[in-house]
Each structure stands twice: as structure tokens, then as C-alpha cells.
Amino acid sequence: MKKILKREDVNINSTWDLSSLFKSKEDFYNSLKDIQEKTEKLKSYKGKLRENTTILFEAIEALENLMIQLNALDTYAGLLLSVDGTNTKNQELYMNFNAISTEIQADLTFFNNEIMSFTDKEFNLLIQNEPKLEIYRTFLEDIFEEKKYKLSDDTEEALATLGEVTEAPYNIYSVSKSTDMIFDSFIDGNGNTLPNSFALFEGKYEFSEDPVIRKNAYASFNKTLNQYKNTYAAIYNTEVKKQVLLSKLRGYSSVTEMLLKPQKVTLEMYHRQIDIIYKDLAPHMRKFAKLIKEQLNLEKVSFYDLKAPIDTSYNPSASYEEAKDIVLKSLAIMGEDYLNIIKRGFNERWIDYSDNIGKSTGAFCASPYAAHPYILVTFQNNMRDAFTLAHELGHAGHFFLANKEQNFFNTEPSMFNVEAPSTMNEMLLGRHLLKNNDDPKTKKWVILQFLGTYYHNFVTHLLEAAFQREIYKFAEEGTPLTAKLLCDTKLEILKGFWGDSVEIDEFAGMTWMRQPHYYMGLYPYTYSAGLTAATTVSEMIFEEGKPAVDRWIEVLKTGGKLKPLDLLKIAGMDFTTDEPLKKTVSYIGSLIDQLIELS
Helix, strand or coil: CCCCECHHHCCHHHCCCHHHCCCCHHHHHHHHHHHHHHHHHHHHHCCCCCCCHHHHHHHHHHHHHHHHHHHHHHHHHHHHHHHCCCCHHHHHHHHHHHHHHHHHHHHCHHHHHHHHCCCHHHHHHHHHHCHHHHHHHHHHHHHHHCHHHCCCHHHHHHHHHCHHHHCHHHHHHHHHHHHHCCCCCEECCCCCEECCCHHHHHHCHHHCCCHHHHHHHHHHHHHHHHHHHHHHHHHHHHHHHHHHHHHHHHCCCCHHHHHHHHHCCCHHHHHHHHHHHHHHCHHHHHHHHHHHHHHCCCCCCEHHHCCCCCCCCCCCECCHHHHHHHHHHHHHHHCHHHHHHHHHHHHCCCEECCCECCCCCCCEEECCCCCCCEEECCCCCECHHHHHHHHHHHHHHHHHHHHHHCCHHHCCCCHHHHCHHHHHHHHHHHHHHHHCCCCHHHHHHHHHHHHHHHHHHHHHHHHHHHHHHHHHHHHHCCCCCCHHHHHHHHHHHHHHHHHHHCECCHHHHHHHHCCHHHHCCCCHHHHHHHHHHHHHHHHHHHHHCHHHHHHHHHHHHHCCCCCHHHHHHHHCCCCCCCHHHHHHHHHHHHHHHHHHHHC
């Protein structure tokens, strides 16, 4: 049986180097003390922001510097916990930071309150007639647009004070998932005993060519999930109720409108993204399920078979170094400057790819303004992991450029755009592999990996979005979100999409327990939005070359300075129509047709 190592036993070269943030935990705590002192100084501006533009500009600069430092502290605390949630010192550091961060956020509520106290006329004159405030225009406009949903100053401060409490559902979920869940080992097709974990199941066993491994790992995995479903339902219910109550308090017409507001996305864009894919992609994916059944000689396609490799005779492994090499080659088309950023990520230990006890599942990229991006993955020595690396390096390249070109407040784009740079890199990797492989077996495998990217973003996350939309409807109607309701709703969504092509068992209803996205607002649907943009732009890059690359680099540098539709226009796309979505769905269908021909 392969032993999962403790954090202190893994090779240091497979871990990230956090010294760009803080040299030690002692430095972290010194910075935490320092930021509390800076907060007290910033509070001296309270009641003075409207006196003159010089004071306002000074206050914004001081706020920006403080937020950069707070962002670094937040990132460091989160990164430590993500690689070893079982470490009590990491837990304590994270909780200490959260407590102090909540106090700081409460102390700073005066800033937004005073900006919102301007009349419309005063604010417009301020923005139009003060050139030195131009670099902070987007930041100030975003604050002022919230004026109509603002509560009293005292209430806003009270809500900020309760920040640690209101964020509790996500924190409880994350800690429980990484530290409490213990999975039974299981027997593979050869009688060997294999360990199970979140990372092993989602990163390896779901993709196994051995049907016994897929079935038994799935049973082991869901046995543990089932023990937590009522607890996780209570946690998620609390999160949803919080959002619904806040939307009512602030006067939004719906919780969906409130959650879309910071994304700068219309209800029409949101519903279009879910409705078109759910309806138009289903026939293609049912055809794909039929192909799985034929190629694997299955009597029926079970839910746990959907990620199985169709060609079991060809499932190449890849070392980390091999994955690194192919990713770099595929991204060379983006130009030397961009490629050098990616090389730095590999060479300067931006990436933590170890597999150890207590490590967070999945993958993410954190991009502190004061340092460089940090990427978490759990590398399982398969070529599919190259796509995961490319994805997270897309985030890294994006925020490295945005952090360099924009002030702190302008770096973060709308959530609607945030997954486009990451999935763009997956597109470039897939197209590179297809272009440079003529062997039918290899080409077949590459198309399957390519489809894996679409499956993840256009199926897994899209079905999460469809589920999430239904859950918020139930919540606004006052329906209790029990474990049974959550599981039944997820089952209905899955069955509606897959029809009779896949046997959706009862365990499949618990997949809502597997993702933290439900605690991040309306996040799941944005994956398909990002990949829609990436599909369109990658096609432009391969057709036009450098002009399309230059436009895309400009998008990355612009960060969050523009709204989603305006940002995408720079790259040459119009997201006010159905066309980008329908073209992308059609492209997915063409990949499936190619796969059928090759099979």
C-alpha cells in the first residue's frame, strides 16, 4: 500500500517557497502587529475624507498600502493551512489572522460610508475634475454604486465586525474536509489494498482504467461523505440563508441579483450561460456517454465511469518534469515575455505539488500583490495533471501581469472573466498536443484530455451552477435545505442532463458536498464563461498569430479596470449574444465526433 506522507516528510523541492511573503512565522506576526498600528493611523482620516481632494488622495494611498499588506498576511495564513490543515500551529495562525482581520475590516468601514455620503452631483464633479484621482476611478465608482444598497453606518460596522462569524460556513467546511474526513482503504482488481483520500479519489481513481478501482474507490469515498451529509447540509444551509437575508436587508430584488452585482454581470448573461449549455450540450455529452459504454464494453455507464479513459491501452504517465516541459512548449506561442513568467513559476518554487496528509484537495492559484503567485496542486504522475498545471499557471500569468500594470484595487477582474486566462492555457496545451501528434492513439488520448477540460468546466461546474440556481430559489421561498432536498435536487439536475445515457445512482446526489465553490457566491457558472472566451480567443491566436496574442496580453494586463463585456471586447468578442456560447458547444460536439471516428 502506498503511504501518504506527513508534510514534514515530503521533498522540499515539491513544496512552495513562502519566503517572498514572510521569512518566518515570526515575521508574519510582526507584520500582523504592524498592520494593527497602521490601521489606527488610517482611522485618523475618519470624518475628513470630504474636506478636500488632497486628504482623500492621501487616505486612498494609505488604504491601498494597508490592503496590500493585509492581502499578504491573508495569503500566507491561507497557504500554510492549505498544505497542512492538521497542523495546530497553522490552524492557530489562521484563526489569529482572521480575528484581527475582522477587526481591521470593521475599523475601515468608515471609508466606504464617507464615499457613499457624497451626493450624485458631488461625486461626479469629484471624479471629473480631479486628475490625480483618475487612477482610483474604478475603485471609487464601485464603492459609490453600492450606495443604494447601503445600510446605516452602525449596521455596516456591525456586519463587518461579524465578518469572522459570517465567513464561518466556508471555514468550517474547509477545515472539516481537510482534517476530519477519513476514508476506508479498498481492494483493487488484483486484490491489492489501496488507500483513499479526497486527493487520490478526485485526482487519480476517478480516471483509473480499472473498473474495480473506480467502483470500489467510489463506494469508499461516498461511504464517508454519507456520514457527513447532514452536517454539511446544515453548514451550507447557513451559508445560503446568510446570503438571502443580506440580499433582503440591502434591498436587492433577489439574492442572485446581489451575488451578481460585484461580478458586474446581468441576470440575462447569467441565465444564458446556464440555460444554453444545459440544453444544447446534453445531446453531445449523451453521445459521449454512449461511446464510453461501447469502448469499455460496459453493460451500463455508471456515474463513476464518466472520467474513465476510453482507450485503456494508452494512458501515459508523466513525471512532474515531463509535464513541465510540455506545458512550456505549448505556451511558447504566447511570446517570450509571457513564457518567462511561467518559467519563473517552475524555477522559483511558486508551485506546491506534493501529496501529503492534511493537504487541501483540488488546485488553486493565490496571487498576493506584494509577492508573486502561488499554485497548489497534488501531482499524481499522470499527463492529465499537465492540464491542471497549465490551468493554474494561466491564473499566475494573468495576475503577475495585472499586479504589475494596475494598482491594487484594479487587479481583480470580474469573476465572470477570472477563469478565461486559466482555461486559455488549457486550450493552448490541447491544441499544441493535437497539432504535434499524428499517431491515432496519441491523438485520441489528447482529444480525451481536451474533453476533460470541457467536462470539468462545461459539465461539472455548469451542473453545479444549475444546482446552485435551484437551491437559491428554494431558499427564497423559505424551503428548508435539508440533506435530502440537496441530494434530490442534485440528482434531478444530473438526470435531466444525462437522460438514460448514464445510470445516476443515489451516491451521485452527494456531489454537492465535494466543492467549496458554493461558499464563494455565484462562482461555478463562471468556469464555462471563461472557457467560452478561451475557446474563441485561442481560435483567433491560431488563425491570426501575434495580433491576437497581443490583444490577449492586453486583456491580462488590464486586470479589473474594465467591466466584463468591455474587457472581452479588447480581445475581439461580443458576449451580449448567444454566438460565442453556441460556437463553443458546437466545437465540443466536433471533438466528440472526431473521437468517435478515431474509435
